[in-house]
Amino acid sequence: MQQRTLGTQGLTVSAIGYGSMGLTMAYGPGDEQAGIAAIRRAYDLGVTFFDTAELYGMGTGSNEILVGEALKDVRDDVVIATKFGFDLEGGFRGGLNSRPDNIRKVTDNSLRYLGVDQIDVLYQHRVDPDVPIEDVAGTVKELVDAGKVKYFGLSEAGPETIRKAHAVQPVSVLQTEYSLFERDVERLFPTLRELGIGFVAYSPLGRGFITGAAKPAGEYDATDMRNGDPRWQPGNFEKNVEAVERLTELAAAKDATVAQLALAWLLAQGDDIVPIPGTRSPARMEENAAAADLALTKADLDAIAEILPTGGFGARYARGLPTWI
Numbered sequence: 001m002q003q004r005t006l007g008t009q010g011l012t013v014s015a016i017g018y019g020s021m022g023l024t025m026a027y028g029p030g031d032e033q034a035g036i037a038a039i040r041r042a043y044d045l046g047v048t049f050f051d052t053a054e055l056y057g058m059g060t061g062s063n064e065i066l067v068g069e070a071l072k073d074v075r076d077d078v079v080i081a082t083k084f085g086f087d088l089e090g091g092f093r094g095g096l097n098s099r100p101d102n103i104r105k106v107t108d109n110s111l112r113y114l115g116v117d118q119i120d121v122l123y124q125h126r127v128d129p130d131v132p133i134e135d136v137a138g139t140v141k142e143l144v145d146a147g148k149v150k151y152f153g154l155s156e157a158g159p160e161t162i163r164k165a166h167a168v169q170p171v172s173v174l175q176t177e178y179s180l181f182e183r184d185v186e187r188l189f190p191t192l193r194e195l196g197i198g199f200v201a202y203s204p205l206g207r208g209f210i211t212g213a214a215k216p217a218g219e220y221d222a223t224d225m226r227n228g229d230p231r232w233q234p235g236n237f238e239k240n241v242e243a244v245e246r247l248t249e250l251a252a253a254k255d256a257t258v259a260q261l262a263l264a265w266l267l268a269q270g271d272d273i274v275p276i277p278g279t280r281s282p283a284r285m286e287e288n289a290a291a292a293d294l295a296l297t298k299a300d301l302d303a304i305a306e307i308l309p310t311g312g313f314g315a316r317y318a319r320g321l322p323t324w325i
């Protein structure tokens, strides 16, 4: 697997990472053993970058425990990223909490749940308008100085926040949604490249839409967030399906799947970009990891741009789109 360097602090990871959110939330009931098998398969295929979060366990640590368990034998060979920033007291109600005392508490919990001495990448999951970003970055700096954290990341932050944070504690990476369906974040790339900050593309398969496996809203498990996702709603759904069908034909001509094409397209947008697709399936993990070897020509990229010039149809969140400051 090719390696990529994110930021200028020394963070080097596999070109395709792995996101564990779907193992415990968002996409219907998970299967713990399948999740562990998918993570282990990822590692065997050369994936060294694993993404989790306090939020994915809703404050119980369940997702971090799963990731820690799956990687315990290879801990020193992998990069584990987790995130703080939500108020999960009494369950998830969407509230944020990046107050320094909460950051310290969540970090200690994550170290314990993951079963590690140090978190490789600690992200602020969402910018908290009630806490100055300098205080957040200063708290992470303390944790870096204490040896509990190695690299600092932000998620869904805007240029002003990134600059202010970076001045206090160097930011190695920004994580935000980015895929053939979601292109808005490209306007932040000049700032990231000016500051030497890497980029992690989350939901790189458009939450599973750009795989050919999308079903109409309502056909997923009742707990699956895609039932309410605007991209799945009538009107948008058919147009997105048509685009994915055209992309699938393009991929087939290269002996690739549409998921591989979608991931290879992301890799082609810059060598400072790493997608972190999520799956509960070892077989799909194999498919996704192989995207690192799929080279796209200028003609391929032009053909993709002709099918989806600016992204998919429908907003990426049903409500409360993150605002970048």
Ligand SMILES: NC(=O)c1ccc[n+]([C@@H]2O[C@H](COP(=O)([O-])OP(=O)(O)OC[C@H]3O[C@@H](n4cnc5c(N)ncnc54)[C@H](OP(=O)(O)O)[C@@H]3O)[C@@H](O)[C@H]2O)c1
Binding pocket: 018, 019, 020, 021, 022, 027, 051, 052, 125, 155, 156, 175, 176, 201, 202, 203, 204, 205, 206, 207, 208, 209, 211, 212, 213, 259, 276, 277, 278, 279, 280, 281, 284, 285, 287, 288
């Ligand atoms: N920072 C943030 O705020 C934030 C937000 C969202 C996500 N993330 C991170 O990004 C990671 C990835 O995003 P995501 O999980 O939302 O979306 P994604 O990777 O775009 O898509 C995941 C979905 O696609 C399906 N899938 C994966 N590979 C497939 C393949 N080859 N063929 C068919 N279906 C496939 C998975 O189903 P199966 O499991 O059934 O294979 C799952 O339902 C998350 O796990 C999380 O770590 C971060």
